[in-house]
Amino acid sequence: MYFDYAATTPPNDEVLKTFDTVNRDFWANPHALHRPGLRAEQLLEQARGQVLALLGAESGFRCIFTSGATESNNMAIRGTAYRFKKRGKHLITSAVEHPSVLTVFQSLESEGFDVTVLPVLGNGTVDPEELKNALRPDTTLVSLMHVNNEVGAINELPILGKVIKEGSDAVFHVDAAQSAGKLPIDLSKLQVDLLTFSAHKFYGLKGSGALLLPEKMVFKPLLYGGGQEFGLRSGTADPARAAAMAKALRLSLKNWEEDFAWVSKLRFQIQETLQKIPEVEINGSLDEGSPYIINCSVAGIKPETILQGLAEKKIYISTVSACSARQTAESFVVKAVTGDTKRAQHSIRISLASITAQDEVDGLCATLPELIETLR
Amino acid sequence: MQYDAILIRLGELFLKGKNKQRFIDRLFQTAKNKLAAFPELKLEKERDHFMVLLNGTDFEAVLKRLDLVFGIHSYALGTLCDSNMDAICETALPAAIRACGDGKSIKFESKRNWKKFELNSIEISQQVARYVGTHAPEGSIKFNVKQPDLAIRVFVKEHQTLIVSDVRQAAGGLPIGLNGRALLMLSGGLDSPVAGYYMMKRGLVVEGIHFESPPYTTARARQKVYDLAEKMAHYLPRGKMQVHMIPFTELQKAIFDHVPESYGMTVMRRMMYRVTENIANSRTIHLLANGESLGQVASQTPDSMWAINAVTNLPVIRPLACMDKVDIMETARKIDTYEISIRPFEDCCTVFVPKYPSTSPSLKKCEKYETFFDWAPLVEKCAQGVETVTIEAGKPIRLDADTTDEICSLL
Numbered sequence: 001m002y003f004d005y006a007a008t009t010p011p012n013d014e015v016l017k018t019f020d021t022v023n024r025d026f027w028a029n030p031h032a033l034h035r036p037g038l039r040a041e042q043l044l045e046q047a048r049g050q051v052l053a054l055l056g057a058e059s060g061f062r063c064i065f066t067s068g069a070t071e072s073n074n075m076a077i078r079g080t081a082y083r084f085k086k087r088g089k090h091l092i093t094s095a096v097e098h099p100s101v102l103t104v105f106q107s108l109e110s111e112g113f114d115v116t117v118l119p120v121l122g123n124g125t126v127d128p129e130e131l132k133n134a135l136r137p138d139t140t141l142v143s144l145m146h147v148n149n150e151v152g153a154i155n156e157l158p159i160l161g162k163v164i165k166e167g168s169d170a171v172f173h174v175d176a177a178q179s180a181g182k183l184p185i186d187l188s189k190l191q192v193d194l195l196t197f198s199a200h201k202f203y204g205l206k207g208s209g210a211l212l213l214p215e216k217m218v219f220k221p222l223l224y225g226g227g228q229e230f231g232l233r234s235g236t237a238d239p240a241r242a243a244a245m246a247k248a249l250r251l252s253l254k255n256w257e258e259d260f261a262w263v264s265k266l267r268f269q270i271q272e273t274l275q276k277i278p279e280v281e282i283n284g285s286l287d288e289g290s291p292y293i294i295n296c297s298v299a300g301i302k303p304e305t306i307l308q309g310l311a312e313k314k315i316y317i318s319t320v321s322a323c324s325a326r327q328t329a330e331s332f333v334v335k336a337v338t339g340d341t342k343r344a345q346h347s348i349r350i351s352l353a354s355i356t357a358q359d360e361v362d363g364l365c366a367t368l369p370e371l372i373e374t375l376r
Numbered sequence: 377m378q379y380d381a382i383l384i385r386l387g388e389l390f391l392k393g394k395n396k397q398r399f400i401d402r403l404f405q406t407a408k409n410k411l412a413a414f415p416e417l418k419l420e421k422e423r424d425h426f427m428v429l430l431n432g433t434d435f436e437a438v439l440k441r442l443d444l445v446f447g448i449h450s451y452a453l454g455t456l457c458d459s460n461m462d463a464i465c466e467t468a469l470p471a472a473i474r475a476c477g478d479g480k481s482i483k484f485e486s487k488r489n490w491k492k493f494e495l496n497s498i499e500i501s502q503q504v505a506r507y508v509g510t511h512a513p514e515g516s517i518k519f520n521v522k523q524p525d526l527a528i529r530v531f532v533k534e535h536q537t538l539i540v541s542d543v544r545q546a547a548g549g550l551p552i553g554l555n556g557r558a559l560l561m562l563s564g565g566l567d568s569p570v571a572g573y574y575m576m577k578r579g580l581v582v583e584g585i586h587f588e589s590p591p592y593t594t595a596r597a598r599q600k601v602y603d604l605a606e607k608m609a610h611y612l613p614r615g616k617m618q619v620h621m622i623p624f625t626e627l628q629k630a631i632f633d634h635v636p637e638s639y640g641m642t643v644m645r646r647m648m649y650r651v652t653e654n655i656a657n658s659r660t661i662h663l664l665a666n667g668e669s670l671g672q673v674a675s676q677t678p679d680s681m682w683a684i685n686a687v688t689n690l691p692v693i694r695p696l697a698c699m700d701k702v703d704i705m706e707t708a709r710k711i712d713t714y715e716i717s718i719r720p721f722e723d724c725c726t727v728f729v730p731k732y733p734s735t736s737p738s739l740k741k742c743e744k745y746e747t748f749f750d751w752a753p754l755v756e757k758c759a760q761g762v763e764t765v766t767i768e769a770g771k772p773i774r775l776d777a778d779t780t781d782e783i784c785s786l787l
Contacts, residue, residue, distance in 0.1 A: 018787070025782070038775075042783060050787050
């Protein structure tokens with residue numbers, strides 16, 4: 001019983017089939033001038049077009065295939081910060097971003113940039129008013145996540161985009177790693193300039209992600225070389241990963257509404273169970289957040305103990321996000337959301353997916369209260 | 377802001393005399409074809425304008441389609457209401473507030489086709505302005521009767537009234553298809569598609585001619601031409617463009633075997649013009665066009681143009697002759713050909729580039745060098761070997777159709 005889908009999802013069979021077929025039939029270098037190369041390039045470009053179309057980005061945007069959201073975030077944030085450093089050196093992000101965003105800002109700060117880290121509200125979202133007040137004439141970049149990876153809070157992109165564009169000339173970057181494929185994103189209707197995500201969060205493959213950016217935007221790449229991907233990311237492109245991601249995105253967005261309803265139902269059941277256990281507090285919002293992620297703090301028991309206790313019963317949850325799990329026992333996200341160190345030290349995350357089955361949730365709901373009682 | 381209707385104002389058709397109606401009919405038909413994808417909307421022809429009733433269709437999507445129709449001067453975007461003063465005032469109020477919100481000053485202008493309406497046009501404007509002035513929040517309206525940034529127009533007809541609160545520029549030019557045809561030399565570079573665009577803008581149906589030199593040029597160069605033609609086809613009647621592909625290898629090799637290197641490029645272009653003229657004659661086209669721009673490369677100096685142009689008596693139009701490269705690039709971006717044109721593949725003009733092409737060739741020398749070899753059979757062979765491809769807008773031809781199916785099943 002797996003409840004750690006926010007960390008990663010298993011690749012879909014169809015996606016694996018595409019990956020396999022492309023590697024067998026389209027393995028030529030897409031930049032080669034011969035016919036096999038032309039075929040591989042056509043596939044690569046069609047995959048690119050499909051990704052753009054699925055995100056409402058057909059016109060005015062480019063899609064760059066990367067190794068994942070971490071690389072995309074690094075490229076987008078570093079690239080933008082340095083691109084506009086003559087105009088200003090003020091950057092804005094929030095306290096609950098993924099480490100692949102926060103640490104980039106930390107390194108930029110040490111390179112002389114002025115970074116404002118916005119606090120979040122009790123439900124885990126960024127307050128538009130707070131953002132408005134933080135904007136300055138020299139603000140060049142605002143980077144905020146769409147859905148938080150630990151508590152599932154959903155930032156209101158239309159409102160935040162509007163605030164940014166009305167109050168500044170800043171570029172708006174959104175880390176959509178936890179929302180791409182799960183929630184519809186239409187860039188033609190949002191005031192979002194840059195968007196990043198990873199394929200393995202929606203049944204695609206690891207090592208595969210994208211950065212969407214305005215067609216007219218240029219910045220310094222992280223990787224120099226043969227000038228592939230519009231010169232922004234050199235290295236032989238991988239049509240198989242690109243095709244697999246395009247397919248995974250299409251498949252997961254096809255039924256997003258049904259999936260959302262199904263997962264919401266499961267979340268509700270888990271939430272009800274959690275609320276009945278004494279001294280368990282849900283972190284983030286009960287109704288507004290993404291149903292795919294539930295976070296709670298269990299007073300008096302170390303999260304690792306709960307994790308191990310459940311693992312013995314073959315139920316797998318996580319403590320802090322997998323990306324922070326090896327460094328610290330305290331969730332900086334939960335700390336920022338609740339303002340409570342104790343809660344941050346005792347938080348667990350249960351994350352769901354459209355493939356989560358009813359009997360898995362039943363199993364979790366039967367086991368968890370009992371386990372907590374025994375451990376206490 | 378969603379509008380109910382778009383009033384389409386026609387371009388320089390007022391310059392036309394007796395054949396004006398033909399131009400209007402053609403334009404109407406073209407616009408209608410372009411909008412066929414929107415079942416909800418209705419297009420009506422009026423005396424000196426067209427009216428699009430949107431019935432809920434997104435106006436931006438409609439404008440995007442109409443931007444491909446030459447002969448339209450501008451769009452007036454508006455909201456419909458009943459033809460009585462209460463309805464008119466109520467509809468005009470939010471439109472006025474929004475217009476002034478953008479920092480513009482406004483005035484009202486009215487016109488009534490329906491002469492039985494209770495007020496005359498001046499009274500209508502006055503009453504609407506008075507209503508807006510008293511009902512809008514304090515300071516939200518800026519009137520300027522003499523020089524407004526925007527005139528909000530009220531058109532009163534018997535059954536409904538249109539209140540226009542935004543005007544946008546359209547494609548301009550003349551309706552396509554009534555000014556004859558031109559044969560465009562299409563290389564695959566940045567310039568020629570833009571030249572084609574300007575030809576089409578003046579109402580000409582453009583066919584393309586492309587020279588290819590396999591194996592020196594690859595399939596990708598051909599794909600590039602197909603993709604450029606697909607973009608241009610959007611502007612043509614029925615969305616179709618014909619491209620004549622000329623096998624040029626043999627002739628090109630002969631040139632570089634028989635002509636001194638510094639004159640190779642000049643003679644090559646003379647041969648291209650000859651083949652082009654041949655194709656034009658066979659298709660009864662009387663006008664050639666290309667993307668030459670003065671001073672860009674060796675073949676585009678006045679001396680070169682003179683030496684090259686001497687082989688044909690057909691008029692050659694060079695719409696870009698006096699344009700700057702940056703402006704050409706801007707237009708290429710606008711018509712979506714830029715990204716295609718910059719794909720880095722060899723075309724026949726870049727294959728055998730001499731190290732030092734002559735920038736001031738003499739016509740006499742060209743003619744002399746051309747006597748060393750009997751070119752006519754090879755020119756004839758080029759023209760005979762033409763392969764004509766019809767490319768349809770929205771349906772790009774892939775050289776490898778099987779691959780396309782294969783790819784679709786994978787994605």
